[in-house]
Amino acid sequence: MPRPARPLAASKSNSNVRMPEKGAPVPRAQAVYKALRRAIIEQALKPGVKLPEDAIGEQLGVSRTLVREAFGRLAVEGLVELKPNRGANVAYPTLEEARDVFEVRRGLERLVAENLAGRLTPAQSAELEAHVRLEEKAHEQDGPESIRLSGEFHIKLAEMTGNALLLRYVQEASSRCSLILAIYGRPHSSECAVSEHRQLIEALRAGDAARAAALMDHHLQSVVTRALLAPRGERDIRDVLAPYALSEGLTPS
């Protein structure tokens, strides 16, 4: 008995922090949090980069207090690493953590697929197809647009489930994937094959939950193998320098 897909209550931007009613001033802590979040996801702040409180506060025009608050939240989401008395860095997931993220993401998105199968409204269906057409167009020019659109497709699907928590988790996993691909990804691999998106939509519309889930599973699996690469760099100065030390006959403790 297919319920109709539930519309999601107005986009609360993220999390349970309610936006103030219209006209009310937005808490600046929230603004700082969002700014940093975007900067990290868009890789303006690269993985591993040091995040000094006062420098960032100054740049954003707020005090350290708010920056710290933002750090705390970002740490919960895994975008920032907090080390006691040593400040914050943009997270630098290990290859192992990367695999964990992808595995969880697969599980979550399979849930999305199952949830959506047979419940897409015509409007939603149309929206997805329009999106895929955009992807196709962007794919030809092979810019960074292509990558962004690929990601948005998955977010769109999660939104359509009407399950706010599921959406949050998918977004979170997706954010972390951005970090991961920035570290371990091939330079210009388009993450998603557009044709796979098309097939998926088809299965969803046909109401074939099992097939949709399998397609999603396979799709994300292939993203990993297409995009993931052997590690390019190391996070810790020690690890970076170890080979140099050895080649010069030095002995790191």
Place this chain on the structure above:
Amino acid sequence: MPRPARPLAASKSNSNVRMPEKGAPVPRAQAVYKALRRAIIEQALKPGVKLPEDAIGEQLGVSRTLVREAFGRLAVEGLVELKPNRGANVAYPTLEEARDVFEVRRGLERLVAENLAGRLTPAQSAELEAHVRLEEKAHEQDGPESIRLSGEFHIKLAEMTGNALLLRYVQEASSRCSLILAIYGRPHSSECAVSEHRQLIEALRAGDAARAAALMDHHLQSVVTRALLAPRGERDIRDVLAPYALSEGLTPS
């Protein structure tokens, strides 16, 4: 007149913050966060309860700064609701949010089951069975122990996957389930049927991933129907009093 401090969180001394081993200076912000988290999960702080920064800081022996920081993080995890200029409350999930949480949890734990199928070491297998025996024993006396143990079984499984993110999400979902059951749950339903746990272990050991996943799915499904109930109480004074008002012929706006 200062509001009387209510029995808030346990004193910091019994919060299992890393103890002064090796002179590790654990930020007290972390301690506050954990204390509040536990207090909420253990329902010392009930859903919907107001969380004034001052009172809590005083009770915990820290300033409002640290309390605010903790609130921010708890809000990301969905345990606290933050309303701009109006402070924080313990989250009070709606019935719809509750369903969302359970759905996501099912998806996550299915992943756990699939991941673990055929991979349990003998030691892990034994540990799980020992745990189930504990559950059985507790079940006879039907205390609150029973509920705690049921939850821990699921956490243990998630731990065994070795996937840190998966563990975190399962824990988070689990925390929120505590809130949900505090609101909508039957008074003394033992959440999990012990026999279902046994079957699950069996399937995992046999390496039957599909069966394990299906069992987990079914298991959690039945938890919902066993434990979930129509709403018992309302969070807002207005809603609590509405029926009284009506019965007295008063007309709340």
Place this chain on the structure above:
DNA sequence: TCTTCAATAATCGCATACAATACTGTTATT
């Protein structure tokens, strides 16, 4: 008696100030 509204009290949002800790460059010791 029921509303409207102003005064007051309580609480939050944020910056700043001070204390504690870690980093860096220099000097002393072997």
Place this chain on the structure above:
DNA sequence: AATAACAGTATTGTATGCGATTATTGAAGA
């Protein structure tokens, strides 16, 4: 020359203070 000890500086951890916002109370008007 290498290591150890130290001091100065930079950065983080936490408390406190002040203006802003919201809740509450009480009184005046209808």
